[in-house]
Amino acid sequence: MISINDLTFLIGSRALYDEADWHIKPGERIGLIGANGTGKSTLLKIIVGEYAPSSGSISMAKDLKIGYLNQDLLSYDSHHSILHVAMEAFERQNQLHDEIEELLKTIETDYSEEVLNKLSDKQQEFEALDGYNIEYRANEILAGLGFSTADQHRPLNTFSGGWRMRVMLAKILLQTPDILLLDEPTNHMDLPSIKWLETYLMGFEGAIVIVSHDRYFLDKVVNKIVESRKGKLTPYAGNYSFYLEEKALRGEIQKGEFKNQQAKIKQEERLIERFRAKASKAKMAQSRMKALDKMERVEDVDDDNPTVNFKFKFSKPSGRHVIKVEDATKSYPNVDILENAEGLIEKGDKIALIGANGKGKSTLLRIIAGAEGFEGKVETGHNVTTTFFAQHQLESLHLGNTILEELQAFAPKHTDTELRGILGCFLFTGDDVFKKIRVLSGGEKSRVALAKSLTTDSNFLILDEPTNHLDIQSVNILIQALQQYEGTFISVSHDRYFLDNVANKIWFIEDKDIKEYPGTYAEYEEWNSKRPPAAPTTIPVKAQKEVKPKVAEEKPANQQSQLKKLNEQLQKREKEISDLETQVKEIETELADDQVYGNPAKLAEANKKYQGAKQELDKAQKVWEDLAAEIMEIEG
Incomplete structure (x- = not known):
């Protein structure tokens, strides 16, 4: 589908990619990952031809249809409705629609066979391209991305940048490309829209390449990870969770190989040092030195997951x-x-x-x-x-x-x-x-x-x-x-x-x-x-009619009384939990004391107290959770 061979891309003297290879096959759903600055977005721009590689080649079929979503689309502006903008994806259908409308006007005064044949041909092509359903398809995708029916008739320029990005995504999805290149598609989406997009992409028949920092999104959507790192592109045959496991496994193997090679190098260096001064062994030492220089070195594994090794402190704790x-x-x-x-x-x-x-x-x-x-x-x-x-x-x-x-x-x-x-x-x-x-x-x-x-x-x-x-x-x-x-x-x-x-x-x-x-x-x-779905809402806009506030439904008197009792019990449990948490912390401090830690009798007694306090705390938390669940059940 797309073949990248020996790709090198220089920014100044720095090689963002250095003879990198990558082959994208039909139907693959790929997550392109890597730290910021490793060139993920740049690579997508190279694929679509916005940037030219310094060397190497990118080959693809001439008729390959690419849908490319990037953050630059935020600047797109239009006074047309978002439904109109989304339907711009149907270029040929829109052209046919306009031509059919013109022919229908012509036929009012010209009944010639030539006009009738033209009209028939255009209508057949329009039907073959599913032209009568394009508005329905646009409605469906816009609704999935969070736009109500009323929203779809508002001009694009009345929406914020995040919502405009969704319209551009809808337009790209409606073009039914052979491959989708999506650069941070969830950046401006809320959770319902992200979930809809996950479902849509899982059913998409073409290939997909996604740059994203959303681990859950990648786990749901992709079946392959390609990591951009140190100028190379490394594939992993699974989703993001698989990538983490596989990379850790490869890292362990590499660590072992590095350790063994380092031991071998040190051994060789000791032999060379020992024999290089002896005339009878100098030739052998020289030969070993050359072999050592030619040895392909195994790199040590870099730690890509640094840990936070300090505690954030504040001078005064807050009240409850x-x-x-x-x-x-x-x-x-x-x-x-x-x-x-x-x-x-x-x-x-x-x-x-x-x-x-x-x-x-x-x-x-x-x-x-x-x-x-x-x-x-x-x-x-x-x-x-x-x-x-x-x-x-x-x-x-x-x-x-x-x-x-x-x-x-x-x-x-x-x-x-x-x-x-x-x-x-x-x-x-x-x-x-x-x-x-x-x-x-x-x-x-x-x-x-x-x-x-x-x-x-x-x-x-x-x-x-x-x-x-x-x-x-x-x-x-x-x-x-x-x-x-x-x-x-x-x-x-x-x-x-x-x-x-x-x-x-x-x-x-x-x-x-x-x-x-x-x-x-x-x-x-x-x-x-498990809750019933909420009614759809409309995106706020000044031109909308005033929304009258709903009158809150009154709870029956017996439910109100029950809620009051449950809330009182909940507050008592909260105080109990707070006291027990303090008690547990005090015992933990006691356990860390050298006088207790070094005395088996005191340590056993403190451990017994600690286990008892922990059990009491667990019980209190379970009761609190049950009370909270009961309150939420009544509140509906």
Whole structure:
């Protein structure tokens, strides 16, 4: 289908690709992965002919139809409806439609056989190209990508960049190409749209090449991984999870080969050193030296998964209640976001705020951060210190600073060694820390801004799309950092792997209220899959008619009474869990004490106390989960 042979691509004196090979076969669904800066997007542009290789060749069939989605399409603008823009994919059908319309007008005055034959030929071709169904197909794909029927008749230029990107994706999918090249297709999508796209691509009959940092998306969609690394392209015959296992296995084999070769080299070097001074053995030593020079060296395995080796600390822990939202009401022109909404964030909560675009997730984060006006009240708890990370904060980085200077100015209490350790965790090593902010890519700036956020003395973090512009390696680092973070945070993200590994509570906005699920993202997904589907919504726009607020359905009096009792029991259990957690921590400290650790009798007694406290804590947490599930069942 597409054959890449001995591809070399130079940027200045640096070889982004160095005699790389890759063959894309029909029907393959490939995930093209690699760290930021390894040339993934560049490679797609080389394939479509936007860039010319420095040397090597790319061959493909002349009639191969390529559908290419890239971030540059965000700049496309049109006053036509998005349905019209999507249907531009049907170039020949649209041309035939216009010609048929003209012939129908002509036939009103000209009944000649020539005109009738032309009309018949055009109609037959139009029917053969399924022209009568193109609007239905466009409707179907746009609906899958989150557009309501009303939205489809709005002009493209009334939509934000993220929604425009979806329209361009719809147009590409409607062209039914032989191969799809998708550069970060989920970047501007909410979770429902990502799931729809997964299903669509799994049924797509052509070949697909996807550049993405979304591990779950890659696992669902692709059946092959190609890694761009050190100028080469290395294939793995499976999805992303298979790639991780296979790469680890190959790494172990390579480590063994490297170790054995190094031992052999040292042995040879010792022999050469011993015999080179002896005249009778000098020839043999010279021969061994030549053989050693010609030996093809096995490279040592680089660690592609650095670990976060420091703890994020803050001087003051917060009180039990971190944030309390009361009677929050927020609306934009003709769009109601919240109405008398309530929410409580408690110490130790790791909250994922999820939902479709346009539901008000980022608005709620700004309300909590005090950066958005609204009606109602947000009460910040005792000793709560907050840091708010959002993409716009990348603009507040000082372009003239080096990376290290940026952190020094922001976190003066940290030593340079500590700051360099933190930057190392975010993949800025060695002289990288002296790079000016102005020369960094979007992903690198995101990493600097995240490093700044995590060096603060804050015990409460508000994170709006922290995984945007991060590659898989950087997302893993952020996950490790947040897993070690002992404070409280709330985060908006569409990266399910990220959410699944950091969140212990899920928030979502529904019926203009803040709803909570007390569990992980995977548990929420299972629970949510059993709920009846929500009614479709329309994307907010000023020109829409005013949406009248729905009247909340009253709960029966006996349910209200039952809910009250259950909530009281839940609060008692929360206090009990908090006390038991403190007790467990105290015993852990006791177990680490040398006087206890070195005394078998004291150690046995402390261990017994620890096991008992842990069992009590597990029981209390199980009761709390059962109560929470019962409350959610009643609330519906």
